[in-house]
Amino acid sequence: MIGIFKSMYITFATMLRTPVTIEYPAKHRDVPQRDRAFPILLWDKEVDEPFCTGCHACERACPVECMTVTMKDNPLHADEKSTRRKIVDEFWIDYGRCMRCNICVEVCNFEAIAMNNTWAGHELSKFDRNDLVLDLQQLLSQHKQDKIDAWVAE
Amino acid sequence: MLALTYDVGNIWLDSLLGVLALVALMTVSALMLIWLERKISARIQMRLGPMRVGPYGLLQTAADALKLIGKEDLRPKTANRWVFELAPFAVFVPTFAALVTIPFTRDWAIAFLDLGLFYVVAVTGLAFVGFLMAGWASDNKYALLGGMRAAAQLISYEVPMVVTLVAVAMVAGSLNLSEIVLFQNRIPLFVWQPLGFFIFIVAALAELERQPFDIPTAESEVVGGPFIEYSGIRWSMFFLASYTSLLIYSLLGSIVFLGGWEWPLGTEAGLWLQILLILVKTSLFIAFFMWVRFALVRLRIDQLMSYCWKVLIPLAFLQVFLNGLVLVYGWPDGFLLLTSGAGLALAMYIIYRAVDTEPRELRMVPARGGGSSAQAATVDATGSG
Amino acid sequence: MVQEHELEPETVDIGVNMGPQHPSTHGVFRMVLTIDGERVVDVEPHIGYMHRGAEKLSESMDYRAAIGFQDRTDYLAQFMNEQAYCMAVEELLELEVPERSEYIRVILCELNRVTSHLMFLGAFGIDLGYFGTSFTYGFRERERIQDIFEEVTGDRLMYAYFRPGGLAWDVPDNFVQMVRDVLPHTRQGLKDLDLLMTQNEIVAVRTKGIGAMSAEESINWGLSGPLLRAAGVDWDLRKDKPYSIYDRFDYDIPLGSHGDLFDRFLVRLEEARQSLCIVEQALDQLPDGPIMPEKMPRRLRGPEAEVYTAVEGARGEYGVYLVSKGGDKPYRLKMRSPSFCNLSALRDMTVGSYVADAVAILGSIDIVLGCVDR
Numbered sequence: 063m064i065g066i067f068k069s070m071y072i073t074f075a076t077m078l079r080t081p082v083t084i085e086y087p088a089k090h091r092d093v094p095q096r097d098r099a100f101p102i103l104l105w106d107k108e109v110d111e112p113f114c115t116g117c118h119a120c121e122r123a124c125p126v127e128c129m130t131v132t133m134k135d136n137p138l139h140a141d142e143k144s145t146r147r148k149i150v151d152e153f154w155i156d157y158g159r160c161m162r163c164n165i166c167v168e169v170c171n172f173e174a175i176a177m178n179n180t181w182a183g184h185e186l187s188k189f190d191r192n193d194l195v196l197d198l199q200q201l202l203s204q205h206k207q208d209k210i211d212a213w214v215a216e
Numbered sequence: 217m218l219a220l221t222y223d224v225g226n227i228w229l230d231s232l233l234g235v236l237a238l239v240a241l242m243t244v245s246a247l248m249l250i251w252l253e254r255k256i257s258a259r260i261q262m263r264l265g266p267m268r269v270g271p272y273g274l275l276q277t278a279a280d281a282l283k284l285i286g287k288e289d290l291r292p293k294t295a296n297r298w299v300f301e302l303a304p305f306a307v308f309v310p311t312f313a314a315l316v317t318i319p320f321t322r323d324w325a326i327a328f329l330d331l332g333l334f335y336v337v338a339v340t341g342l343a344f345v346g347f348l349m350a351g352w353a354s355d356n357k358y359a360l361l362g363g364m365r366a367a368a369q370l371i372s373y374e375v376p377m378v379v380t381l382v383a384v385a386m387v388a389g390s391l392n393l394s395e396i397v398l399f400q401n402r403i404p405l406f407v408w409q410p411l412g413f414f415i416f417i418v419a420a421l422a423e424l425e426r427q428p429f430d431i432p433t434a435e436s437e438v439v440g441g442p443f444i445e446y447s448g449i450r451w452s453m454f455f456l457a458s459y460t461s462l463l464i465y466s467l468l469g470s471i472v473f474l475g476g477w478e479w480p481l482g483t484e485a486g487l488w489l490q491i492l493l494i495l496v497k498t499s500l501f502i503a504f505f506m507w508v509r510f511a512l513v514r515l516r517i518d519q520l521m522s523y524c525w526k527v528l529i530p531l532a533f534l535q536v537f538l539n540g541l542v543l544v545y546g547w548p549d550g551f552l553l554l555t556s557g558a559g560l561a562l563a564m565y566i567i568y569r570a571v572d573t574e575p576r577e578l579r580m581v582p583a584r585g586g587g588s589s590a591q592a593a594t595v596d597a598t599g600s601g
Numbered sequence: 602m603v604q605e606h607e608l609e610p611e612t613v614d615i616g617v618n619m620g621p622q623h624p625s626t627h628g629v630f631r632m633v634l635t636i637d638g639e640r641v642v643d644v645e646p647h648i649g650y651m652h653r654g655a656e657k658l659s660e661s662m663d664y665r666a667a668i669g670f671q672d673r674t675d676y677l678a679q680f681m682n683e684q685a686y687c688m689a690v691e692e693l694l695e696l697e698v699p700e701r702s703e704y705i706r707v708i709l710c711e712l713n714r715v716t717s718h719l720m721f722l723g724a725f726g727i728d729l730g731y732f733g734t735s736f737t738y739g740f741r742e743r744e745r746i747q748d749i750f751e752e753v754t755g756d757r758l759m760y761a762y763f764r765p766g767g768l769a770w771d772v773p774d775n776f777v778q779m780v781r782d783v784l785p786h787t788r789q790g791l792k793d794l795d796l797l798m799t800q801n802e803i804v805a806v807r808t809k810g811i812g813a814m815s816a817e818e819s820i821n822w823g824l825s826g827p828l829l830r831a832a833g834v835d836w837d838l839r840k841d842k843p844y845s846i847y848d849r850f851d852y853d854i855p856l857g858s859h860g861d862l863f864d865r866f867l868v869r870l871e872e873a874r875q876s877l878c879i880v881e882q883a884l885d886q887l888p889d890g891p892i893m894p895e896k897m898p899r900r901l902r903g904p905e906a907e908v909y910t911a912v913e914g915a916r917g918e919y920g921v922y923l924v925s926k927g928g929d930k931p932y933r934l935k936m937r938s939p940s941f942c943n944l945s946a947l948r949d950m951t952v953g954s955y956v957a958d959a960v961a962i963l964g965s966i967d968i969v970l971g972c973v974d975r
């Protein structure tokens with residue numbers, strides 16, 4: 063019987079402690095700076111263009127092949143506004159396939175891609191799978207609007 | 217004495233009003249009890265529990281009930297139609313019928329029966345038929361297992377329950393619930409018959425199918441047992457019935473063993489005090505049943521049966537025997553307290569001995585690294601945790 | 602005329618299909634029980650519902666990219682899988698892992714062992730019949746440790762943090778303090794679970810002497826990890842074949858004597874405590890320095906060789922057998938998954954017990970279906 067009383071005691075004792083859960087959609091816990099949701103592209107505010115040059119490095123390294131990148135000549139480079147000769151033309155990431163492994167961020171030489179570390183990157187439920195394929199504008203919009211403080215290692 | 221319905225002369229109207237009052241009581245209390253159980257479980261598990269619908273989630277169960285009513289009433293194709301559809305009623309009606317004769321205060325009840333105790337026990341004992349029907353008709357092996365378990369468990373735990381209540385009726389000299397309360401007067405019966413009280417609680421837990429006796433509905437084994445194929449309104453009837461029986465057994469326990477609406481400080485309490493007293497006593501029972509549910513694990517079916525037949529029933533008869541001695545020889549109540557207390561100690565000792573509670577020692581093999589762990593020597597690694 | 606044998610009721614054994622959608626089969630495991638009343642006559646496990654070809658996938662991509670797939674095998678002890686894989690690649694490429702990385706790896710692995718065991722203790726309680734209480738006690742503390750993992754690696758479940766040669770990036774500055782802050786909570790959680798279950802008589806009757814396996818049988822079945830140690834076999838890769846820097850710490854290996862469910866429970870409880878001791882020592886000794894070797898090749902190209910490395914995972918020996926025929930991809934990668942090997946003994950443990958025990962026995966093996974099916 064002693065053990066049964068012990069179980070009763072410990073359940074009673076925990077009843078008096080403060081709960082550890084929060085009401086999730088109403089309250090959010092802070093995500094850490096390194097939080098990895100899904101990859102997004104970064105926007106170079108000085109020259110008003112994406113950092114990404116469309117070099118395909120991430121596309122080749124991605125283990126699940128969920129990215130598609132194309133490259134074009136940079137019109138701003140012709141105007142001597144930008145140092146990038148080539149720039150990204152189209153960019154798609156299929157969030158439905160991405161396994162959030164961070165490899166694309168690691169291989170990018172231009173620090174043009176980062177993992178989303180906000181709640182917006184997690185709460186992505188959609189009714190249609192195709193809505194999870196994001197194009198260039200959608201990928202850029204978060205950083206463009208300063209909604210994100212991207213973290214890239216080193 | 218029928219305070220609930222005394223202003224209407226017609227007997228049919230009387231009964232109708234009484235039934236309506238009971239239905240209202242049953243539904244509201246079941247909703248509240250479910251909410252309470254969810255809150256208590258949440259606090260034990262350090263969660264918040266339902267918080268969204270209404271203040272502190274009070275309306276959550278009402279919302280759930282609405283959802284359940286709106287759900288489709290599914291029936292497996294191979295199920296036996298009539299048995300399947302009637303099973304919820306076979307569980308629901310007995311629990312409902314038992315509520316009829318339970319007095320809430322000295323003069324509040326739907327019907328004061330002279331055989332009240334007998335009636336309650338007899339009627340609640342019928343519920344197992346419903347479980348068996350549900351288990352059999354669902355055409356599902358889990359449901360069948362669960363139904364069989366339910367039948368075995370409910371029938372065998374009926375025996376110690378009845379025997380202890382017989383012991384109570386012996387000393388009270390009546391089967392009328394109000395008279396049992398009046399008999400207890402200032403000192404409730406559990407003081408004199410702790411053994412009977414203990415057996416009653418254990419048997420009630422088993423009848424209610426709550427941990428540690430939730431074997432028929434065991435979530436991790438038979439996945440809800442007899443209810444597995446039910447959905448919507450029929451499923452909620454099972455649910456309603458189970459919480460109503462929780463209420464019934466708590467009321468019964470507080471009337472028979474805790475002295476109902478009487479208390480040690482004086483008899484002839486006023487109406488409001490009576491209501492308060494019975495409410496508090498019933499709540500104590502309910503809180504205890506809920507607390508136990510989240511503190512204990514489930515027994516196995518063979519252990520459950522052997523515990524009932526080998527421990528509880530002999531002890532229940534011991535209680536009857538002791539009461540008989542006291543009645544025949546007119547010994548003082550103190551004798552009853554002593555012997556019954558000794559019986560309770562015996563019951564606990566049996567639990568203690570029947571189980572191999574010897575603490576097991578783990579053999580600890582040290583893994584001691586030399587290497588560069590100069591500081592490591594200071595760290596105590598014997599693992600007192 | 603009534604004949605003699607007609608008086609005997611004829612009973613048939615019924616087959617009960619437990620899983621793949623059953624609350625206590627720990628994922629998509631299916632066992633077909635043949636039961637006679639409440640007794641189990643036969644068990645037939647069916648696996649493969651979660652086969653994703655992790656081995657083949659890892660063979661189709663280079664050594665760095667395959668890290669992400671290691672997490673997804675044993676998804677409750679991810680760091681150990683990464684550790685085993687990285688060790689295999691390091692041995693193949695002859696990379697020297699810096700001290701600091703080794704220490705961080707050990708800390709994370711041991712914390713991971715604690716989270717895995719907390720998960721076991723919680724789920725085991727549910728299998729025995731707790732209505733969620735043990736589970737939330739375990740998860741409460743597991744979440745705190747996972748917060749550290751998220752702080753360090755950025756993800757809560759699929760860390761992909763170890764790299765052949767070291768780590769992806771350094772831990773945050775307040776890492777040591779963070780871990781130290783969490784340890785008392787974890788101890789408290791283990792203590793809660795201890796109070797809740799260890800001495801409880803009902804837990805005792807449900808677990809003592811159930812599903813017992815002798816030391817000899819356990820060895821013959823190739824069991825490893827807590828299951829083997831509960832049977833009393835003194836075998837722990839951390840001690841007997843020290844890898845990484847495990848030979849620098851002082852700790853105890855708990856051994857059971859009966860090999861039944863109760864011993865498995867106790868061994869895991871104690872092992873979690875010992876892991877906390879290791880974490881404390883490692884935190885004390887954590888050196889500064891680089892996290893990647895200095896001469897780290899940009900592309901990882903392996904020579905023609907075969908290596909086998911094994912770590913003491915939370916469930917037993919997790920091994921990676923790597924065959925390279927040159928190039929940047931493994932020719933063959935075989936994972937020795939402890940869940941799979943331990944599961945093979947299920948039939949021997951279960952036959953003859955009750956249905957309720959079958960569930961508890963399966964729980965005590967502590968399988969992870971991602972690891973069984975890979």
Ligand code: SF4
Nearest residue numbers: 124160161163164166
């Ligand atoms: S995070 Fe991994 S899976 Fe996702 S896009 Fe980047 S490389 Fe591909």
Ligand code: SF4
Nearest residue numbers: 114115117118120170
């Ligand atoms: S994100 Fe980086 S790696 Fe990928 S295409 Fe753009 S510049 Fe290249």
